[in-house]
Amino acid sequence: MNQKQNDIGAAVRQVLGDSLAYLYPAAMRTAVTLGIADQLADGPKTADELAAKSGASADHLRRTLRFLATRGMFHEEEDGTFGLTVSAGLLKSDSPLPMASIVNLLTDELYWLPAGKLDDTVRNGTTAFPDIFGAPLFDYLAERPERGEVFHTALDELSATEHGGIVTTYPFPESCTVADIGGGKGGLLREVLTKNPTVNGILFDHESVVADHGLDTPDLKGRWEIEAGSFFEKVPTADVYLLKRILHDWNDADCVRILRSCRDSMAEGGKVVVVDTVVPSGNDPHPSKLSDLAMMIVFDGKERSEAELEALFAEADLKLARVIPTSGSVSIVEAIAA
Ligand SMILES: C[S@@+](CC[C@H](N)C(=O)[O-])C[C@H]1O[C@@H](n2cnc3c(N)ncnc32)[C@H](O)[C@@H]1O
The missing domain is CATH 1.10.10.10 (Winged helix-like DNA-binding domain superfamily/Winged helix DNA-binding domain)
Structure with missing residues:
Protein backbone atom coordinates (compact mmCIF):
# COMPACT_ATOMS: atom_id res chain seq x y z
CA MET A 1 0.00 0.00 0.00
CA ASP A 94 -12.94 9.18 48.01
CA SER A 95 -10.63 10.64 45.33
CA PRO A 96 -8.90 13.85 46.52
CA LEU A 97 -10.16 15.33 43.22
CA PRO A 98 -13.48 13.52 42.80
CA MET A 99 -14.93 13.79 39.27
CA ALA A 100 -17.75 11.21 39.25
CA SER A 101 -20.41 13.85 39.82
CA ILE A 102 -19.15 16.00 36.94
CA VAL A 103 -19.19 12.97 34.62
CA ASN A 104 -22.69 12.28 35.90
CA LEU A 105 -23.79 15.83 35.06
CA LEU A 106 -22.07 16.27 31.70
CA THR A 107 -23.42 12.92 30.46
CA ASP A 108 -26.91 13.57 31.90
CA GLU A 109 -29.83 14.18 29.57
CA LEU A 110 -29.57 17.88 30.53
CA TYR A 111 -26.54 17.99 28.21
CA TRP A 112 -27.06 14.82 26.21
CA LEU A 113 -30.45 15.67 24.69
CA PRO A 114 -29.39 19.18 23.58
CA ALA A 115 -26.28 17.62 21.97
CA GLY A 116 -28.59 15.67 19.68
CA LYS A 117 -29.97 19.02 18.51
CA LEU A 118 -26.65 20.71 17.74
CA ASP A 119 -27.54 20.83 14.05
CA ASP A 120 -30.76 22.78 14.80
CA THR A 121 -28.79 25.06 17.12
CA VAL A 122 -26.28 25.84 14.41
CA ARG A 123 -28.93 26.25 11.70
CA ASN A 124 -31.13 28.59 13.74
CA GLY A 125 -28.53 30.32 15.91
CA THR A 126 -30.59 29.46 19.00
CA THR A 127 -30.04 27.27 22.09
CA ALA A 128 -31.46 23.75 22.19
CA PHE A 129 -32.02 23.45 25.95
CA PRO A 130 -35.15 25.64 26.40
CA ASP A 131 -36.85 24.02 23.39
CA ILE A 132 -36.38 20.58 24.95
CA PHE A 133 -36.89 21.34 28.65
CA GLY A 134 -39.30 24.30 28.41
CA ALA A 135 -37.13 26.90 30.20
CA PRO A 136 -33.52 28.15 30.33
CA LEU A 137 -31.28 25.88 32.44
CA PHE A 138 -31.05 27.98 35.62
CA ASP A 139 -34.85 28.60 35.67
CA TYR A 140 -35.41 24.87 35.08
CA LEU A 141 -33.06 23.95 37.96
CA ALA A 142 -34.58 26.50 40.34
CA GLU A 143 -37.97 24.78 39.93
CA ARG A 144 -36.50 21.28 40.48
CA PRO A 145 -34.29 21.26 43.58
CA GLU A 146 -33.25 17.63 43.12
CA ARG A 147 -31.93 18.37 39.59
CA GLY A 148 -30.37 21.61 40.88
CA GLU A 149 -28.53 19.54 43.49
CA VAL A 150 -26.98 17.34 40.74
CA PHE A 151 -25.82 20.47 38.88
CA HIS A 152 -24.44 22.44 41.83
CA THR A 153 -22.73 19.44 43.48
CA ALA A 154 -21.02 18.64 40.17
CA LEU A 155 -19.94 22.25 39.67
CA ASP A 156 -18.63 22.35 43.24
CA GLU A 157 -16.53 19.25 42.59
CA LEU A 158 -15.30 20.57 39.24
CA SER A 159 -14.42 23.86 40.89
CA ALA A 160 -12.50 22.05 43.60
CA THR A 161 -10.12 20.73 40.94
CA GLU A 162 -9.42 24.36 39.90
CA HIS A 163 -9.30 26.29 43.20
CA GLY A 164 -5.69 25.50 44.05
CA GLY A 165 -4.44 26.84 40.72
CA ILE A 166 -6.44 30.05 41.16
CA VAL A 167 -5.56 30.95 44.75
CA THR A 168 -1.87 30.22 44.27
CA THR A 169 -1.76 32.22 41.03
CA TYR A 170 -3.80 35.37 41.69
CA PRO A 171 -2.41 37.90 44.20
CA PHE A 172 -5.49 38.97 46.20
CA PRO A 173 -4.79 42.40 47.77
CA GLU A 174 -4.35 42.52 51.56
CA SER A 175 -7.43 43.36 53.66
CA CYS A 176 -9.81 43.56 50.71
CA THR A 177 -13.39 42.31 50.31
CA VAL A 178 -13.80 39.63 47.64
CA ALA A 179 -17.31 38.98 46.30
CA ASP A 180 -17.73 35.66 44.52
CA ILE A 181 -20.56 36.44 42.10
CA GLY A 182 -22.50 33.34 41.12
CA GLY A 183 -20.18 31.61 43.57
CA GLY A 184 -22.35 28.49 43.94
CA LYS A 185 -21.88 26.80 47.30
CA GLY A 186 -18.78 28.86 48.12
CA GLY A 187 -15.97 26.36 47.48
CA LEU A 188 -13.69 28.89 45.77
CA LEU A 189 -14.39 31.64 48.30
CA ARG A 190 -13.61 29.23 51.14
CA GLU A 191 -10.22 28.56 49.55
CA VAL A 192 -9.54 32.28 48.93
CA LEU A 193 -10.30 33.15 52.58
CA THR A 194 -8.26 30.24 53.92
CA LYS A 195 -5.16 31.21 51.90
CA ASN A 196 -5.58 34.98 52.50
CA PRO A 197 -6.15 35.56 56.23
CA THR A 198 -6.68 39.35 55.93
CA VAL A 199 -9.37 39.05 53.23
CA ASN A 200 -13.14 39.06 53.86
CA GLY A 201 -15.68 37.53 51.51
CA ILE A 202 -19.22 37.78 50.20
CA LEU A 203 -20.87 34.80 48.54
CA PHE A 204 -23.52 35.93 46.03
CA ASP A 205 -25.85 33.58 44.15
CA HIS A 206 -29.51 32.61 43.90
CA GLU A 207 -31.29 32.07 47.24
CA SER A 208 -31.80 28.34 46.56
CA VAL A 209 -28.06 27.87 45.92
CA VAL A 210 -26.52 29.85 48.81
CA ALA A 211 -28.99 28.25 51.26
CA ASP A 212 -26.72 25.21 51.15
CA HIS A 213 -23.32 26.99 51.29
CA GLY A 214 -20.15 25.51 52.73
CA LEU A 215 -18.54 28.54 54.42
CA ASP A 216 -19.71 27.85 57.95
CA THR A 217 -16.44 26.49 59.37
CA PRO A 218 -14.85 27.59 62.69
CA ASP A 219 -11.63 28.85 61.02
CA LEU A 220 -13.52 31.34 58.81
CA LYS A 221 -15.84 32.65 61.51
CA GLY A 222 -16.78 36.34 61.10
CA ARG A 223 -15.04 36.72 57.71
CA TRP A 224 -17.87 36.11 55.26
CA GLU A 225 -21.39 37.19 54.42
CA ILE A 226 -24.01 35.59 52.23
CA GLU A 227 -26.11 37.64 49.82
CA ALA A 228 -28.84 36.18 47.66
CA GLY A 229 -29.94 37.94 44.50
CA SER A 230 -29.54 38.26 40.77
CA PHE A 231 -26.39 39.62 39.17
CA PHE A 232 -28.62 41.20 36.52
CA GLU A 233 -30.01 43.54 39.16
CA LYS A 234 -27.48 44.53 41.83
CA VAL A 235 -24.40 43.01 43.40
CA PRO A 236 -22.87 43.99 46.78
CA THR A 237 -20.01 46.49 47.07
CA ALA A 238 -16.57 44.84 47.00
CA ASP A 239 -12.94 45.40 46.01
CA VAL A 240 -12.59 42.23 43.94
CA TYR A 241 -15.40 40.56 41.99
CA LEU A 242 -14.76 36.95 41.14
CA LEU A 243 -16.76 35.75 38.12
CA LYS A 244 -15.72 32.14 37.77
CA ARG A 245 -17.37 30.15 35.00
CA ILE A 246 -20.09 32.81 34.79
CA LEU A 247 -19.61 34.82 31.59
CA HIS A 248 -19.39 31.70 29.43
CA ASP A 249 -23.01 30.86 30.39
CA TRP A 250 -24.38 34.04 28.81
CA ASN A 251 -24.64 35.88 25.48
CA ASP A 252 -22.72 39.14 24.96
CA ALA A 253 -25.58 41.46 25.95
CA ASP A 254 -26.19 39.55 29.22
CA CYS A 255 -22.44 39.50 29.98
CA VAL A 256 -22.32 43.28 29.64
CA ARG A 257 -25.25 43.54 32.10
CA ILE A 258 -23.40 41.33 34.62
CA LEU A 259 -20.15 43.28 34.21
CA ARG A 260 -22.06 46.57 34.52
CA SER A 261 -23.61 45.40 37.81
CA CYS A 262 -20.08 44.80 39.12
CA ARG A 263 -18.74 48.08 37.73
CA ASP A 264 -21.62 50.05 39.29
CA SER A 265 -21.05 48.62 42.79
CA MET A 266 -17.24 48.34 42.65
CA ALA A 267 -15.24 50.09 45.39
CA GLU A 268 -12.63 52.64 44.23
CA GLY A 269 -9.60 50.89 42.73
CA GLY A 270 -11.61 47.68 42.47
CA LYS A 271 -11.10 44.80 40.05
CA VAL A 272 -13.25 42.33 38.19
CA VAL A 273 -11.56 38.94 37.98
CA VAL A 274 -13.04 36.69 35.32
CA VAL A 275 -12.06 33.03 35.53
CA ASP A 276 -12.95 31.12 32.36
CA THR A 277 -11.22 29.23 29.60
CA VAL A 278 -9.80 31.64 27.02
CA VAL A 279 -10.03 30.38 23.44
CA PRO A 280 -6.64 30.42 21.66
CA SER A 281 -6.33 30.92 17.90
CA GLY A 282 -5.11 28.13 15.63
CA ASN A 283 -6.14 24.52 15.04
CA ASP A 284 -4.63 22.92 18.11
CA PRO A 285 -7.03 21.09 20.43
CA HIS A 286 -7.99 23.13 23.50
CA PRO A 287 -10.65 22.34 26.15
CA SER A 288 -12.34 25.69 25.42
CA LYS A 289 -13.20 24.69 21.85
CA LEU A 290 -15.18 21.68 23.11
CA SER A 291 -16.86 23.33 26.10
CA ASP A 292 -17.83 26.19 23.76
CA LEU A 293 -20.21 23.79 22.00
CA ALA A 294 -21.71 22.77 25.36
CA MET A 295 -22.26 26.46 26.11
CA MET A 296 -23.94 26.82 22.71
CA ILE A 297 -26.48 24.01 23.19
CA VAL A 298 -27.25 24.26 26.92
CA PHE A 299 -26.87 27.96 27.68
CA ASP A 300 -27.08 30.87 25.28
CA GLY A 301 -23.38 31.28 26.04
CA LYS A 302 -19.89 30.90 24.58
CA GLU A 303 -16.24 30.52 25.46
CA ARG A 304 -14.39 33.68 24.41
CA SER A 305 -11.00 34.77 23.15
CA GLU A 306 -9.02 37.50 24.91
CA ALA A 307 -10.14 40.03 22.28
CA GLU A 308 -13.81 39.09 22.78
CA LEU A 309 -13.49 39.53 26.57
CA GLU A 310 -11.73 42.86 26.04
CA ALA A 311 -14.67 44.05 23.91
CA LEU A 312 -17.18 43.05 26.62
CA PHE A 313 -15.18 44.91 29.28
CA ALA A 314 -15.13 48.05 27.13
CA GLU A 315 -18.95 47.98 26.89
CA ALA A 316 -19.13 47.93 30.69
CA ASP A 317 -16.68 50.78 31.26
CA LEU A 318 -13.88 48.39 32.24
CA LYS A 319 -10.52 47.63 30.66
CA LEU A 320 -8.49 44.45 30.49
CA ALA A 321 -5.45 44.69 32.78
CA ARG A 322 -3.82 41.27 32.43
CA VAL A 323 -4.43 37.61 31.61
CA ILE A 324 -2.82 35.06 33.92
CA PRO A 325 -2.91 31.39 32.86
CA THR A 326 -3.39 28.79 35.62
CA SER A 327 -2.14 25.21 35.71
CA GLY A 328 -5.66 24.06 34.75
CA SER A 329 -7.79 24.85 31.69
CA VAL A 330 -9.02 28.23 33.00
CA SER A 331 -7.24 31.58 32.86
CA ILE A 332 -7.58 34.56 35.20
CA VAL A 333 -8.58 37.69 33.28
CA GLU A 334 -8.35 40.84 35.36
CA ALA A 335 -10.20 44.06 34.48
CA ILE A 336 -10.08 47.47 36.14
CA ALA A 337 -12.10 50.67 35.73
CA ALA A 338 -11.61 52.19 32.25
C1 LIG B 1 -21.60 27.55 35.96
S1 LIG B 1 -22.06 27.91 37.60
C2 LIG B 1 -20.53 28.48 38.28
C3 LIG B 1 -20.48 28.38 39.79
C4 LIG B 1 -19.14 28.73 40.41
N1 LIG B 1 -18.74 30.10 40.13
C5 LIG B 1 -18.08 27.77 39.96
O1 LIG B 1 -17.17 28.15 39.23
O2 LIG B 1 -18.17 26.59 40.33
C6 LIG B 1 -22.99 29.40 37.41
C7 LIG B 1 -23.52 29.95 38.72
O3 LIG B 1 -24.24 31.16 38.42
C8 LIG B 1 -25.39 31.20 39.27
N2 LIG B 1 -26.37 32.11 38.66
C9 LIG B 1 -27.09 31.91 37.53
N3 LIG B 1 -27.88 32.98 37.28
C10 LIG B 1 -27.65 33.86 38.30
C11 LIG B 1 -28.15 35.16 38.59
N4 LIG B 1 -29.05 35.76 37.78
N5 LIG B 1 -27.68 35.79 39.70
C12 LIG B 1 -26.77 35.19 40.52
N6 LIG B 1 -26.25 33.96 40.28
C13 LIG B 1 -26.69 33.30 39.18
C14 LIG B 1 -25.84 29.76 39.30
O4 LIG B 1 -26.72 29.50 40.38
C15 LIG B 1 -24.51 29.02 39.41
O5 LIG B 1 -24.13 28.86 40.75
Missing part, protein backbone atom coordinates in the same frame (compact mmCIF):
# COMPACT_ATOMS: atom_id res chain seq x y z
CA ASN A 2 1.40 3.42 -0.89
CA GLN A 3 1.47 6.45 1.45
CA LYS A 4 -1.65 7.98 -0.14
CA GLN A 5 -3.68 4.79 0.43
CA ASN A 6 -2.39 4.63 4.01
CA ASP A 7 -3.46 8.23 4.63
CA ILE A 8 -6.93 7.58 3.19
CA GLY A 9 -7.28 4.39 5.25
CA ALA A 10 -6.39 6.31 8.43
CA ALA A 11 -8.83 9.10 7.51
CA VAL A 12 -11.65 6.58 6.94
CA ARG A 13 -10.95 4.96 10.33
CA GLN A 14 -10.93 8.39 11.96
CA VAL A 15 -14.27 9.43 10.45
CA LEU A 16 -15.88 6.09 11.42
CA GLY A 17 -14.46 6.18 14.94
CA ASP A 18 -15.41 9.82 15.47
CA SER A 19 -18.97 9.15 14.28
CA LEU A 20 -19.37 6.69 17.16
CA ALA A 21 -17.37 8.73 19.66
CA TYR A 22 -20.58 9.60 21.53
CA LEU A 23 -20.41 6.07 22.98
CA TYR A 24 -17.35 7.04 25.03
CA PRO A 25 -19.20 9.39 27.42
CA ALA A 26 -22.05 6.86 27.49
CA ALA A 27 -19.59 4.17 28.61
CA MET A 28 -18.04 6.50 31.21
CA ARG A 29 -21.50 7.22 32.57
CA THR A 30 -22.17 3.48 32.83
CA ALA A 31 -18.97 2.95 34.84
CA VAL A 32 -19.90 5.83 37.14
CA THR A 33 -23.51 4.76 37.73
CA LEU A 34 -22.35 1.19 38.48
CA GLY A 35 -19.67 2.48 40.88
CA ILE A 36 -16.92 0.50 39.14
CA ALA A 37 -14.03 2.72 40.29
CA ASP A 38 -14.95 2.28 43.97
CA GLN A 39 -15.15 -1.48 43.49
CA LEU A 40 -11.59 -1.51 42.12
CA ALA A 41 -10.13 0.53 44.99
CA ASP A 42 -8.52 -2.54 46.58
CA GLY A 43 -7.18 -4.04 43.33
CA PRO A 44 -8.15 -5.43 39.90
CA LYS A 45 -11.26 -7.61 39.49
CA THR A 46 -12.89 -9.65 36.74
CA ALA A 47 -15.96 -8.39 34.91
CA ASP A 48 -17.88 -11.29 36.51
CA GLU A 49 -16.97 -10.08 40.02
CA LEU A 50 -17.78 -6.46 39.18
CA ALA A 51 -21.06 -7.40 37.50
CA ALA A 52 -22.14 -9.58 40.42
CA LYS A 53 -21.58 -6.71 42.85
CA SER A 54 -23.30 -4.08 40.74
CA GLY A 55 -26.16 -6.24 39.43
CA ALA A 56 -25.09 -5.86 35.78
CA SER A 57 -24.56 -8.27 32.86
CA ALA A 58 -20.98 -9.60 33.06
CA ASP A 59 -20.64 -9.89 29.28
CA HIS A 60 -21.91 -6.37 28.60
CA LEU A 61 -19.83 -4.88 31.38
CA ARG A 62 -16.65 -6.65 30.17
CA ARG A 63 -17.14 -5.22 26.66
CA THR A 64 -17.81 -1.74 28.03
CA LEU A 65 -14.68 -1.80 30.22
CA ARG A 66 -12.62 -3.24 27.34
CA PHE A 67 -13.57 -0.20 25.28
CA LEU A 68 -12.92 2.25 28.13
CA ALA A 69 -9.47 0.67 28.58
CA THR A 70 -8.61 1.80 25.02
CA ARG A 71 -8.92 5.39 26.29
CA GLY A 72 -6.85 4.91 29.44
CA MET A 73 -10.02 4.83 31.51
CA PHE A 74 -9.47 1.53 33.42
CA HIS A 75 -6.86 -1.00 32.33
CA GLU A 76 -7.35 -4.59 31.22
CA GLU A 77 -4.66 -6.85 32.71
CA GLU A 78 -3.25 -9.92 30.92
CA ASP A 79 -5.29 -12.23 33.19
CA GLY A 80 -8.50 -10.51 32.02
CA THR A 81 -9.10 -8.53 35.22
CA PHE A 82 -9.70 -4.77 35.11
CA GLY A 83 -7.83 -2.24 37.24
CA LEU A 84 -7.77 1.49 37.91
CA THR A 85 -5.74 4.03 35.95
CA VAL A 86 -5.00 7.59 37.08
CA SER A 87 -8.10 8.82 35.15
CA ALA A 88 -10.34 6.06 36.49
CA GLY A 89 -9.09 6.83 40.02
CA LEU A 90 -10.73 10.28 39.73
CA LEU A 91 -14.10 8.47 39.56
CA LYS A 92 -13.66 7.00 43.07
CA SER A 93 -15.92 8.61 45.67
